[in-house]
Amino acid sequence: MQEENIVKLPVLLLTFLCLSAVTASAVEYPLTVSTDGRNLLDDRGDAVVLNAGTPWHLAARLTREEVADYLDTRAGQGINALLMALMVTDGYSTGSAQNVYGDEPFLSPGDFGRPNEAYFSHVDWVIEQANQRGIMMLITPVYLGWGCGDEGWCAEANAAGPTEMRDFGRWVGNRYKNQPNIIWVQGGDVDAGAYGAMPEVNAIAEGILEVDSAHLHTAHCDRQNSGRDCYDQPWMDLDTTYSDCSRTPVQIRDDYNRIPWMPTIYIEGVYEFEHSVSAECIRSQAWWAALGGLSGHFFGSGKIWDFTPDWRQGLVTEGTTSMQHFGTILKARGWGELVPDYAHNVMVSGYGDINGSDYAATATRADRNSVISYLPTPRTVTIAMNRVEGSEADAWWIDPAEGSGQYIGRYATSGTRDFSTPGPGDWVLVIDNAAANLIDPWVGSTNVSDTPANSRVQVLSASPNPFNPRTVLSFVAPAGEHLQVAVYDARGRLLERIFDAAATGEVQTLTWEPHGLASGTYFVRASSGGQTSVRKVGLLK
Incomplete structure (x- = not known):
């Protein structure tokens, strides 16, 4: 056997890479709903937002090796949740309900009272693999299917009746009650009540709840309907928005304002590689959701949901890359802390019509340290600068595709100011309280771009990196310019300003030895003369 060409990384570096992946997406289970009904919270009480994908048939179509590859890729892209069907019917591409190993979900077709242990053992493994990567799984226990047709289990559930479906719900609840990374999704692409299946759906949810009250429940209706439009039931904990690029802004607004308040996720829009959808449409659905007050957005791919033969080509695409940027920017500004500007008190003109696809959405962080706007097309908008905390504000344009x-x-936070997009296509406008010293908005824990070679300010190195207990930083900026070097955590919070003086024009060094910080990923940011440079460092204890 030919010897493999293996690159052996130092153990310390391997540990740093693993640590970076974990700290980027770690969520403390179980999830709960905030007392005001607005947010998802983890066990620490922190707001949780879902930057998610939709591999509906993950547990049926892929081998274990392929599942691991898929999950590793998505985790590396900052995805922290996935939408999956517990069981697949024979109405899809393979014409079979079997998984890739030839196992049917039931020992007798459609007999919910005879689940196949081999099939569900593989499902167990898939869910736990996601858990090990910090990924929440939203799972339809019985996916009914569009129009209650042969793509789902609607006919079988109706034939079984509420008693048998309640028994199946109990079986599912008992099997997964100790698996922490699950949210149950009832229905599945359909208004069950329109097809006489609501008693069966209620029975499934109630059966799970009889044995497991810890996991949250939501529902998936059909397009242009929220979960509560079709499943306004006592078991509902979260709402969902299901729309497209023509109506997403108004659908999100209506769902956000629905009483009583309930955390809402954008569970489905139009998918990449389907219906000749544009890249701008894919991005707009995500940005409208985040800036519209929702607690999550699910990106879909026509190559991934049923895993076509070329599914790997759907792993790294224009759409997935833009979703990475989307997650990175919002993580740097605290997605879970954003309050939508539906009254247009912040963006006072140029926002367009919320009933169409040209709407410019705006949200403000609860502490008013940041304003974020998404403009789907070029325009000039007017911002009320007094809505930003502090006396001065820094403003950036961000290309959401790149x-x-x-x-x-930098501008005074008084009166109004016009901002005009710098080019064609869609743009993101970020305005920050200058005194808050937030990290540059496109810098997050999973995507740090190299500083341009022609930048006048550079963080040249950190040695060693990763480090414990200290590292030597080298940086340079033009002589006489005021230079600040500061350290931020992965959420963009200023931790320490370690240099604040005039630059010499030569390479300068200093030793940073943090105290009281946990192991993790941190960012060293140098700023001078309106330019910045950022370097990621890892502290290992």
């Missing part, structure tokens, strides 16, 4: 940003300038 993840790159350009600094606009």
